[in-house]
Amino acid sequence: VEKAVWRQDEKPCDGGEDKEEPMADEDDDFHFFPTDANPEEPISEENQSVWSLIPELKEKLHVHQKKAFEFLWQNIAGSTNPGLIEAESKKRGGCVISHTPGAGKTFLIIAFLVSYLKLFPGKRPLVLAPKTTLYTWYKEFIKWEIPIPVYLIHGRRTYRVFKQNSVAVLPGVPKPTDDVKHVLDCLEKIQKWHSHPSVLIMGYTSFLTLMREDSKFAHRKFMAKVLRESPQLLVLDEGHNPRSTKS
Known part of the structure; x- marks a missing residue:
């Protein structure tokens, strides 16, 4: 559990008022970026990553949640590439997420659980x-x-x-x-x-x-x-x- 910690001192995103579909950070309490993260850093290619497991949920996640999703996979399973997870088994462990309230913690974890169960039913x-x-x-x-x-x-x-x-x-x-x-x-x-x-x-x-x-x-x-x-x-x-x- 003490393997990795992701801290966040930024204010949570507002979700955008021009979007009709409710975003995950409106009612929840999960928000974080790594302190050295670049908001423009590309997310893993979908066809070679766990993103292919939840395409419908990926569209509902904000950028900071997508980065956190990959952070969870890296620290819990060892990789975001399903084909490499077994080879990276020694890296499996856990992580601690330090965050500010109000940016979609619950939905982020739910998205992770859905992807995890699809790969490991x-x-x-x-x-x-x-x-x-x-x-x-x-x-x-x-x-x-x-x-x-x-x-x-x-x-x-x-x-x-x-x-x-x-x-x-x-x-x-x-x-x-x-x-x-x-x-x-x-x-x-x-x-x-x-x-x-x-x-x-x-x-x-x-x-x-x-x-x-x-x-x-x-x-x-x-x-x-x-x-x-x-x-x-x-x-x-x-x-x-x-x-x-x-x-």
Whole structure:
């Protein structure tokens, strides 16, 4: 994670008032240039890079987001050329992005996740975020019509607010409590995320709760095992929060 840091002291772009299509920096909070970057520096040729994976999303990204997209690929996968990624495997690692608010962080990361899953459909991205931004992440997937399933794990309290479908009640069987419904909801979403290409979003508190290894219940042990072993790409929103080496 400490491998690379991209800092930004510039003001975010305004997105342009003459464009009818909403740009990614209008409502989000991601903005950065490398301190020595040239805004006119050409982006990688599309036919030899990961850009060919998301042509429809590339058109919606600003120049600074395109540079950041390539920055992510270079530091996480080792290259922006799909044919060289395996050869560059020793360069794989992670990166820290230091940014100013308001320039499309969420959409940039979503674009990266889409491209990553297209190249590596067997990988399982996990997004951890503060509970105050969880629904923002989910709404961004809907807003940009991302064709990849996204599963949002609610906290136990917020689940009562956002729950939509009631669990079927069988004759003679007691009606499940909200806590039971919440566990079933978590179990279903984690199982689906584990089974096919998709994105799982959850809060830090929910993650720690579900990761407990001392549970005596089989379903909780299953969820803890999946969350420990399945994520192969981890996104930490507000990453300064889990910066402790003991996290």
